[in-house]
Amino acid sequence: MTTQKLFKRRVRERMSKTGEGYSAARRQVAARRDRLANAPEDLTPALDLASDAKLTEATGHGWEHWLSTLDRWDGRDHTHGEIAAHLRDEHGVPAWWTQTVTNGYERMRGMRAKHQQADGFTIYASKTVGVPLDVLFEAFVDDGQRSQWLIDGRMSLRTAQPGRTARFDWEDGATRILVTFEEKAPAKSSAHVSHERLPDAKAAEAAKALWKKRVTALKAHLEADR
Numbered sequence: 001m002t003t004q005k006l007f008k009r010r011v012r013e014r015m016s017k018t019g020e021g022y023s024a025a026r027r028q029v030a031a032r033r034d035r036l037a038n039a040p041e042d043l044t045p046a047l048d049l050a051s052d053a054k055l056t057e058a059t060g061h062g063w064e065h066w067l068s069t070l071d072r073w074d075g076r077d078h079t080h081g082e083i084a085a086h087l088r089d090e091h092g093v094p095a096w097w098t099q100t101v102t103n104g105y106e107r108m109r110g111m112r113a114k115h116q117q118a119d120g121f122t123i124y125a126s127k128t129v130g131v132p133l134d135v136l137f138e139a140f141v142d143d144g145q146r147s148q149w150l151i152d153g154r155m156s157l158r159t160a161q162p163g164r165t166a167r168f169d170w171e172d173g174a175t176r177i178l179v180t181f182e183e184k185a186p187a188k189s190s191a192h193v194s195h196e197r198l199p200d201a202k203a204a205e206a207a208k209a210l211w212k213k214r215v216t217a218l219k220a221h222l223e224a225d226r
Contacts, residue, residue, distance in 0.1 A: 017074075049104045058097045066101050067108060076109055096180055096192045099124070120175075121204035125211035126192040129219045133163050133181060133189040139222055140179055140191065141166050149221040150214055170195065175207075191215065 014025040052062040059066070069091070075083055083102045087093040093101060106112035129136055139145045141160050155168035155177055168177040178194040193215065195207045 013074075017077075049107070050100050055097070055100070059093050059101065063104065063108075067105060070101075070105050075105055076111060080106065080112075096126075096182070099194070120196070121198040121201060122194055122196045123198065123204050123208040123211065124192065124194055125208070125215050126190060127215035127219050128184060128188065128190045129222050130188055131222045132187055133183040135222065136189045136191055137163050137166070137181055139218060149217045151217075152210065153214070174199075191218070 010029045011022065011025045014020065014029055015022060018025065020028070049063075052064075055066075056062045061069075066087075070083065070086075073086060075086075078086070080102055083105065084098040087098045087101055088095065103112070139149070141157055146155065154171055156173070158167040158169060158176075160166040163181055163183070165181065166179045168179070170177050175195060175197045178196060180192040180194075182190045182192070184190055193211055195211060198204045198207055
């Protein structure tokens, strides 16, 4: 399809969706096209997003592919949850990475501030550790084991699905922790930590720095016993 035909199709699609007249719809589609054309080629380093290489390894495609895919789907007109569900259900993106792609898309398209979610701010940290999945899981859910590496915060277990997920209250319960587990090999597994409902960007940055240190300490602690 030629560029002009694709442009006209976008205009017609917008007219059908919004009820706008041709001129109004054309202005909006043209403005969106110009914003995309003038965007920097690679925003990921400045926005502190997952690297293109890591994203490609995890999902089979890099940022350019996912941005254009979601743009064609009119991603800007959808909520965070709808975008994540679309990536999971229609494109087979793994659960953890639906959030990564959704957050990156919203930030690169100017829809959301860094770390911002609908219910506050959320930060992410992950680490692959050279231990079996059950060992990594117990390091989080067992109070005694957790105290060996989590020395500057307190988590209270809410619910858990062995080897899959664990949810915690953080400190007084104002914020929450979700940990998703993934088996990489018989003696290799990953933990993906989401610290949710943080009140503002400053708290999010502090939590991100804390969790970067803590998952590194977790890895050192568990692998020291191997």
